[in-house]
Amino acid sequence: GENVEQHPSTLSVQEGDSAVIKCTYSDSASNYFPWYKQELGKGPQLIIDIRSNVGEKKDQRIAVTLNKTAKHFSLHITETQPEDSAVYFCAASRGTGFQKLVFGTGTRLLVSP
């Protein structure tokens, strides 16, 4: 089955710096890759997603890139702010139909003022 690895497990940056979180997946048939943000005491919330027919997607300060050949995808956050501090999860699934997501183990991002 699918296996998703996520790195790093923790990431500390200064406010205004960029942050990059990387994930690799094992199932070449996976074609949907969402990123979720989880704040303390809350459930995960989708922040951006990408399908395998595109290589990059941007939404203001966040972007996701996908390399299907290498089977890895990354989350990029520019001009980080303290409110970006949270745990970020990547995930992968075959198709967008039922969507059985396999999650990475999470990255705790700390943005210091």
Next chain:
Amino acid sequence: NAGVTQTPKFRVLKTGQSMTLLCAQDMNHEYMYWYRQDPGMGLRLIHYSVGEGTTAKGEVPDGYNVSRLKKQNFLLGLESAAPSQTSVYFCASRTRPGLGGYEQYFGPGTRLTVT
């Protein structure tokens, strides 16, 4: 519009006790999911449902049962709780394909401790 709600928020059980976790959504979503979240392991799918009256096993179904008698509710049951079931449980829902985006909407979670 409350989205996805879960009850209870916290619960402590003794080994062998039973309980039911309730998930409710008011978005008329077809698909519903139960996950567990453990430190260093991300979220793992326990059971899921693609519509009222249907359920199926996910990645880690052992020790759990589910029911989807009403479209808006998805119940997760533990018949005989074990310490290994200490975890944070999340429910999620999404609309079916073709009706909108792909986002799964998560509830706030239930923290369960089994002693």
